[in-house]
Amino acid sequence: MKxxxxxxxxxxxxxxxxxxxxxxxxxQLDIDGKTIKKIVIALYEAEVNVVAHAWKGTATIEIEExxxxxxxxxxxxxxxxxxxxxxxxxxxxxKEVRDMGFGAGMGLPNMKKNSDELIIESxxxxxxxxxxxxxx
Amino acid sequence: xxxxxxxxxxxxxxxxxCTHCMKSCPTEAIRLVNGLxxxxxxxxxxxxxCHRVCPTNAFYVVQDDxxxxxxxxxxxxxxxxxMIGQFPEKYSEDQIxxxxxxxxxxxxxxxxxxxQVLIDSINEVLKDPDTPKPAISVYCPAIVRIxxxxxxDLTENIILRKAPHNLAAHFAIQRLMxxxxxxxxxxxxxxxxxxxxxxxxxxxxxEAESIVDGVVNxxxxxxxxxxxxxxxxxxxxSDQRQNLSREGITWSLTRGESCHFGSRGIAIDGIHNAVRFxxxxxxxxxxxxxxIEMRACDQGCASGILLSGNRFMxxxxxxxxxxxxxxxxxxxxxxxxxxxxxxxxxxxLEPIMxxxxxxxxxxxxxxxxxxxxxxxxxxxxxxxxxGACGAPNCHALAEDMVxxxxxxxxxxxxxxxxxxxxxxxxxxxxxxxxxxxGTDRFKADCxxxxxxxxxx
Numbered sequence: 001m002k003x004x005x006x007x008x009x010x011x012x013x014x015x016x017x018x019x020x021x022x023x024x025x026x027x028q029l030d031i032d033g034k035t036i037k038k039i040v041i042a043l044y045e046a047e048v049n050v051v052a053h054a055w056k057g058t059a060t061i062e063i064e065e066x067x068x069x070x071x072x073x074x075x076x077x078x079x080x081x082x083x084x085x086x087x088x089x090x091x092x093x094x095k096e097v098r099d100m101g102f103g104a105g106m107g108l109p110n111m112k113k114n115s116d117e118l119i120i121e122s123x124x125x126x127x128x129x130x131x132x133x134x135x136x
Numbered sequence: 137x138x139x140x141x142x143x144x145x146x147x148x149x150x151x152x153x154c155t156h157c158m159k160s161c162p163t164e165a166i167r168l169v170n171g172l173x174x175x176x177x178x179x180x181x182x183x184x185x186c187h188r189v190c191p192t193n194a195f196y197v198v199q200d201d202x203x204x205x206x207x208x209x210x211x212x213x214x215x216x217x218x219m220i221g222q223f224p225e226k227y228s229e230d231q232i233x234x235x236x237x238x239x240x241x242x243x244x245x246x247x248x249x250x251x252q253v254l255i256d257s258i259n260e261v262l263k264d265p266d267t268p269k270p271a272i273s274v275y276c277p278a279i280v281r282i283x284x285x286x287x288x289d290l291t292e293n294i295i296l297r298k299a300p301h302n303l304a305a306h307f308a309i310q311r312l313m314x315x316x317x318x319x320x321x322x323x324x325x326x327x328x329x330x331x332x333x334x335x336x337x338x339x340x341x342x343e344a345e346s347i348v349d350g351v352v353n354x355x356x357x358x359x360x361x362x363x364x365x366x367x368x369x370x371x372x373x374s375d376q377r378q379n380l381s382r383e384g385i386t387w388s389l390t391r392g393e394s395c396h397f398g399s400r401g402i403a404i405d406g407i408h409n410a411v412r413f414x415x416x417x418x419x420x421x422x423x424x425x426x427x428i429e430m431r432a433c434d435q436g437c438a439s440g441i442l443l444s445g446n447r448f449m450x451x452x453x454x455x456x457x458x459x460x461x462x463x464x465x466x467x468x469x470x471x472x473x474x475x476x477x478x479x480x481x482x483x484x485l486e487p488i489m490x491x492x493x494x495x496x497x498x499x500x501x502x503x504x505x506x507x508x509x510x511x512x513x514x515x516x517x518x519x520x521x522x523g524a525c526g527a528p529n530c531h532a533l534a535e536d537m538v539x540x541x542x543x544x545x546x547x548x549x550x551x552x553x554x555x556x557x558x559x560x561x562x563x564x565x566x567x568x569x570x571x572x573x574g575t576d577r578f579k580a581d582c583x584x585x586x587x588x589x590x591x592x
Contacts, residue, residue, distance in 0.1 A: 001504050001507055001508040001511070016419070016421075019419070020415065020419060023418070023419070025507065027492070027494070027495070028494055028495055028496050028503070028507060029495065029496065029500055029503050029504060029507070030492065030495040030496075030498065030500070030503070033288060033289035034289075036289075037289070037420070040419060041420070044419075063504065064504075065500055065501050065504070136500075
């Protein structure tokens, strides 16, 4: 089954809606709680990245019998050096974003830690595509 | 319909099918069938929300007959301190105690004693590094059940220490047996402010059977006592309250527990607030909080559905009363001849198991198909959540449909549309609604009033 959500840049108030909706679906499907938790954390971090850095984006979630695929596509500044961005603590978040308690540089590392597969494609000045897969 | 035990039910002659209960139920356990509310007891967590919103008092509580107390030589009434708050101010604590004796009880124990034993025991759990944080109090049985059903992973966070009525029950046994009573001669009766506690006694979670022999509806007991209560001088019963502490008196109120525990404790009251907060906890969005007190009723037990007093007045009276009592720390076990270790041992609960009720079936592929279908159906429903279909909202109706419990034609808006498109005759449409709501629904009846908003 497929779920799609649009994400608005800089709208921190509503960050977390897609991940909590996905959580409800996974719970109704009787997926193991620890697996759900990892998925929710990974997806939440990805959403916050879009909100904090991009102008707008979408989250497309596809749930199959044994896996969930999460695709987040955004229109935004892109990531110039993905390897550097993957390092824990590295952050380009603005002061405003950090003041709100986000942008600690743990987003990508947390996504890596909590997903089974993570692919990031990015074009500077255009946007970023993040694909995560978790197996049940 | 279900194997779950029943502790509250609906008086069908009183129910007017107004949908209020259905819409406010936190687990969507109520549907309207033939114009009357029907509870799915498998989903019910006994929070009592339906009782609270019912404009006709159609719900009633299944309870024990007070006459049963007379089969015991020692008849102990265990009641939470909020009961004192129910009585008009002019009655003293002694007069209320005297009233309880006249009703037939031989020994009176307010349940929140000796509280320090419970406080210490809970602190031991919190200090244990293996206790998942935030730790959640077991106090409110409706909260425990909603966690089991809707937040199964959080069952691990529940503190496995029994509620105060167990504390007082074991304490009473300890004392009476010291006085020479035999265990089988002691009958323990718990005056409950809510159905959640009835369920907790009758089918307990985390223990094989409850220590309590019977439950008494607090409203019922209040009425009995009011009939015999004395306006004049009564004997001094203050010796029966010497183990009661100020912490104990306010324990059942909001923040009554949370102010004692954790470096960052939080108190949530009201079932809908609790659900929203549990959602946060499940998402790891309550970081830093190490203790959660959570009760289904706002103002804690002071607004239990089996109470008659105003909850704010009750809170005020108890806060005032608390000031006259010593701190729990100052009640020494050796002075009250308490066997602390024995009592502590009896307070430990077995692990509480998850009981997820809201899954779409065990077969994942089938469940996914059903969910996809339900999502598709929602797109065709009006999204007004009017309840005229007999389900609490459009989404619930869609889920009922894929579970073969409802039909498209249950939606009155779709019916209207079909009628205008000539796909269904007006007569057939009317029959459909009549089938759902019963023929009486369309007769003039002045008793059939719903509920207006406060102030009207």
